[in-house]
Amino acid sequence: MVDTLAIARSRHPGAKHSLDALCSRYGIDRSHRVKHGALLDAQLLAQVYVELTGGRQIGFSLAVEAAGPITAATMVAAAARRYREPRPHRASDAELARHAAFVSQLTDPLWLEPAPVG
Numbered sequence: 129m130v131d132t133l134a135i136a137r138s139r140h141p142g143a144k145h146s147l148d149a150l151c152s153r154y155g156i157d158r159s160h161r162v163k164h165g166a167l168l169d170a171q172l173l174a175q176v177y178v179e180l181t182g183g184r185q186i187g188f189s190l191a192v193e194a195a196g197p198i199t200a201a202t203m204v205a206a207a208a209r210r211y212r213e214p215r216p217h218r219a220s221d222a223e224l225a226r227h228a229a230f231v232s233q234l235t236d237p238l239w240l241e242p243a244p245v246g
Contacts, residue, residue: 132173135180147172154179 136145143149147169151158156175161168219227231237 130177132177132180136176139180147176150176150180 133145136150140153143153148158150156151172154176156172156179158172161172
């Protein structure tokens, strides 16, 4: 359970903390709110909660803008890195044997179709 009123009071001390005031502060559209209703208020409060906890992410460029533009110097630095062989991701023969032994001990596994009756 999260108390959005406590979060709002800690982020904006001394300000109004009503749902209407928080919607106005964060620019949340409440024009379709004619009267108070539990469902509509819950939807508005969900949007307020997102804003109180850090806001929405606009776009998909998180690391690129923070790192700055790619220049010839950054490309040279990346090219100078030592090549590392890719790690093997295949199971070893011993692992495959242990897996086969484990699977053989299972009774009525879900992935096997039942034998036809009759």
